[in-house]
Amino acid sequence: MSAPVGTVLHLSTYDITGGLFVGGLVGQNDGTIADSYATGAISSGSTVPESEAGGYGGLVGLNDTSGTILRSYATGAITLLGPISGYLDGGGLVGWHVDDGRELGSSGRGRLTRIDE
Numbered sequence: 001m002s003a004p005v006g007t008v009l010h011l012s013t014y015d016i017t018g019g020l021f022v023g024g025l026v027g028q029n030d031g032t033i034a035d036s037y038a039t040g041a042i043s044s045g046s047t048v049p050e051s052e053a054g055g056y057g058g059l060v061g062l063n064d065t066s067g068t069i070l071r072s073y074a075t076g077a078i079t080l081l082g083p084i085s086g087y088l089d090g091g092g093l094v095g096w097h098v099d100d101g102r103e104l105g106s107s108g109r110g111r112l113t114r115i116d117e
Contacts, residue, residue, distance in 0.1 A: 014038070015076075018045035020054040021061030023095065024074050029060045029067035036072040041110075042095075043079040044088060053087035055096025056080060058110045063094045063101040071105045080114045090114070 014024065021027040024038025042056050055061040058074025073093070080088045089096040092108020 014040035015042075016040060017043045019061070020052060021056075021095065022054070023057045023060040023062075024076055025059045025072075026061070028062040028064060029069065029101075030064045031066070032068045032070065033060065033072055034070040038074045039076050041076045041079070042090075044081050044090075046081065053096075054089070055094070056088070056090045057095035058092050058108045059094065059106075061095045063097045063103065065098050065100045067098075067101040069093070069101075069103045069106045073106060074108045074110055076110045078110055078112045080112075082116070088114070 016022055022042055024040050024042055025036055038059050042058060044054060044056055056078050058076050058078060059072055078090045080090045082088045090112050092110045093106055
């Protein structure tokens with residue numbers, strides 16, 4: 001079984017709330033994202049339980065081992081709601097970056113806020 005393949009040139013002005021791996025462009029990246037951007041806000045939504053893991057990024061929620069991001073950016077704000085001891089990861093560009101994934105010529109400019117509940 002192979003992963004879906006496609007081309008996304010850019011994405012703009014969407015606000016996204018909830019889920020475990022959430023990004024302004026994609027939740028999980030196992031391929032290549034190039035010359036793309038997202039400007040909407042990202043939020044973990046209601047408090048995520050301490051036992052759950054989640055990645056919340058302006059462009060990509062989870063950039064997996066084979067994921068590559070080239071010449072892309074995100075400007076939306078990221079808000080995380082949950083216990084400080086939980087596994088919530090957030091970032092302006094990528095929420096959770098796995099080992100060999102790559103980000104080249106890309107940036108995240110959004111404000112990251114963590115709210116303990």
